[in-house]
Amino acid sequence: DEVLALCGLSELRDAYAAALPVGRRRLVELARALADHPSLLLLDEPTSGLDADQAARMEEIIRALDTTVLLVEHDMGFVMNVCDRLVVLDLGKVIASGAPAEIGDDPVVRAAYLGCP
Secondary structure, rough: HHHHOOOHHHHHHHOHHOOHHHHHHHHHHHHHHHOOOOEEEEOOOOOOOOOOOHHHHHHHHHHHHOEEEEEEOHHHHHHHHOOEEEEEEEEEEEEEOOHHHHHOOHHHHHHHOOOOO
C-alpha cells in the first residue's frame, strides 16, 4: 500500500498492468522494484516514452526515495534535477564526475553531449 501510494497507483491496485498507458506501466515497474525495499535501485532510461508531466512525477518519486539510485538517462534536464552526484561516460570512459552544477559547466561534457564547446 505504501509503495502504491508513493507511485500514485493506489486506485489501480486491481488493474492489469498491460491495460495501462505507458506512463502508468512505468510507474508499475518502479513500484514492483520498490516493493522489496532495495538498498540500491538501478534505473535504465526511466523517462523514455514519458511526457513532461509523467517525467516530473517520476522525478518526484525518485527524489522521495530513501535509497541509492543508479540512473542511466539521456534526458539531461531530468538528470540535473534528480541527481546529487553524476558520473558522465562517453564511449564507455568517464569524462567527468561531480555535482550537477559542475557537470553542466564542464566543457568536455558539453562537447560530448551537446555538441558545443
